[in-house]
Amino acid sequence: MSLLEQLLKKKEKLAVVGLGYVGMPLAVAFSKKLDVIGYDSDEHKVELCNKGIDPTREAGDVAIRNAPMIFSSDESILKKARFIIVTVPTPINPDHTPDLIPIEEASRAVGRNLQNGAIVVYESTVYPGVTEDICVPLLEHESGMKCGKDFKIGYSPERTNPGDKIHRLDTIIKIVSGMDEESLDIVAHVYELVALAGVHRVSCIKVAEAAKVIENSQRDINIAFMNELSIIFHKMEIDTREVLEAAGTKWNFLNFQPGLVGGHCVGVDPYYLTTKAAQLGYHSRVILSGRSINDNMGRYVAENIVKGLIKNGKRVKDAQVAILGFTFKENCQDIRNTKVMDIVKELWEYGVKVLLVDDVADIREAKRLYEVDIVSLRDMKKSDAIAVCVQHQIFRNLSVDWFNHYYKDEHKILFDIKGIYKKEQFLTAGYFYWRL
Numbered sequence: 449m450s451l452l453e454q455l456l457k458k459k460e461k462l463a464v465v466g467l468g469y470v471g472m473p474l475a476v477a478f479s480k481k482l483d484v485i486g487y488d489s490d491e492h493k494v495e496l497c498n499k500g501i502d503p504t505r506e507a508g509d510v511a512i513r514n515a516p517m518i519f520s521s522d523e524s525i526l527k528k529a530r531f532i533i534v535t536v537p538t539p540i541n542p543d544h545t546p547d548l549i550p551i552e553e554a555s556r557a558v559g560r561n562l563q564n565g566a567i568v569v570y571e572s573t574v575y576p577g578v579t580e581d582i583c584v585p586l587l588e589h590e591s592g593m594k595c596g597k598d599f600k601i602g603y604s605p606e607r608t609n610p611g612d613k614i615h616r617l618d619t620i621i622k623i624v625s626g627m628d629e630e631s632l633d634i635v636a637h638v639y640e641l642v643a644l645a646g647v648h649r650v651s652c653i654k655v656a657e658a659a660k661v662i663e664n665s666q667r668d669i670n671i672a673f674m675n676e677l678s679i680i681f682h683k684m685e686i687d688t689r690e691v692l693e694a695a696g697t698k699w700n701f702l703n704f705q706p707g708l709v710g711g712h713c714v715g716v717d718p719y720y721l722t723t724k725a726a727q728l729g730y731h732s733r734v735i736l737s738g739r740s741i742n743d744n745m746g747r748y749v750a751e752n753i754v755k756g757l758i759k760n761g762k763r764v765k766d767a768q769v770a771i772l773g774f775t776f777k778e779n780c781q782d783i784r785n786t787k788v789m790d791i792v793k794e795l796w797e798y799g800v801k802v803l804l805v806d807d808v809a810d811i812r813e814a815k816r817l818y819e820v821d822i823v824s825l826r827d828m829k830k831s832d833a834i835a836v837c838v839q840h841q842i843f844r845n846l847s848v849d850w851f852n853h854y855y856k857d858e859h860k861i862l863f864d865i866k867g868i869y870k871k872e873q874f875l876t877a878g879y880f881y882w883r884l
């Protein structure tokens with residue numbers, strides 16, 4: 449009986465290592481078809497899962513409660529699995545080099561508990577070569593087994609978009625790879641159980657690793673171009689959104705918008721590629737230029753908020769700016785590497801007081817990581833200026849009338865960073881209006 453059949457007949461189990469934004473929905477999806485183990489080294493997270501609380505809010509508490517899964521923070525549980533998927537974080541160090549510690553630690557834990565005949569598939573975003581050159585030696589060392597003979601490996605990048613209700617595991621095509629025909633076939637069939645839009649097979653693991661890392665690099669570069677245009681057009685006193693709308697009428701003009709690029713994917717993954725390229729003697733110009741522009745957008749926005757205060761006769765020191773939205777992207781609680789924090793820090797340097805408002809953000813994590821307090825929209829206070837930095841649905845619904853209530857005086861200053869409101873409405877209402 450093949451491993452696929454054994455999984456389907458529940459004679460073997462599938463394990464997901466790392467129950468985060470990627471791993472949790474994946475584990476829940478597989479649990480509808482297979483026996484699934486969810487392993488995470490974070491005991492608190494596992495405790496929550498066992499109480500039926502989804503710490504990521506991606507799958508939802510009900511789905512977790514209904515999922516016939518075992519959650520554990522004891523790595524020996526992995527001994528019970530023959531198909532193991534690794535979805536641990538791949539962040540960067542302060543110097544922008546890849547921080548491979550989580551994926552290395554996860555590989556060691558999997559190796560220590562690896563069964564003969566198992567398949568280990570990595571989903572974490574990495575540069576080409578990490579799976580075979582870094583993870584496999586650790587798996588072999590810890591297990592005492594030989595890759596290709598005693599166990600096999602694969603790589604299948606994750607493309608889901610937390611907070612996005614349309615592009616989800618079951619609606620997007622999944623790239624799959626294996627170390628040989630046999631492993632590719634099993635990996636493809638296993639993912640076909642949950643990736644209902646289908647799988648795209650590639651010839652080797654490095655191609656799959658590279659495909660993922662360039663998807664995010666391409667997005668980063670395109671947004672950087674838009675951000676650069678926005679900086680140029682502000683100097684020319686031209687509205688960037690209007691320019692993009694006009695240019696967008698051409699059939700092959702790409703639809704990107706300026707904005708803050710944060711989080712742990714688009715703003716991070718390009719550094720994986722450029723670091724590896726540098727090790728091979730090629731120093732990126734295009735990718736790193738884009739990164740540098742995007743990394744500086746928070747400061748650029750903050751400078752423009754300060755200029756807006758001054759233009760409206762406000763005293764900058766001790767002015768209060770309400771910032772709506774703290775997460776790194778819309779409709780998602782994740783605040784890791786949010787570029788809104790760059791705006792906040794820069795404003796603090798000018799002596800500006802910041803009121804952070806976000807009903808979606810994980811406020812406990814925000815406190816832990818950045819030592820900031822976030823309030824609900826219900827607790828919004830009158831301010832000197834308001835900057836809407838994240839296009840959460842809850843903010844999109846706000847009207848000119850709503851904003852009118854939250855200014856200290858007749859100077860109504862609005863920074864609509866993502867351009868989500870109708871500019872004309874605010875100009876007609878006498879606002880100072882600014883957008884990227």
Ligand SMILES: NC(=O)c1ccc[n+]([C@@H]2O[C@H](COP(=O)([O-])OP(=O)(O)OC[C@H]3O[C@@H](n4cnc5c(N)ncnc54)[C@H](O)[C@@H]3O)[C@@H](O)[C@H]2O)c1
Binds near residue numbers: 468469493536555
């Ligand atoms: N979140 C996204 O939007 C997204 C999309 C596509 C790809 N990715 C990639 O997927 C990977 C996971 O991202 P995420 O957002 O789910 O991360 P996450 O931080 O939300 O979750 C990772 C989980 O792994 C656990 N973990 C860390 N080290 C571990 C170890 N040694 N053993 C067991 N568990 C461990 C953490 O406790 C955490 O629960 C990353 O490589 C990321 O780049 C993320």
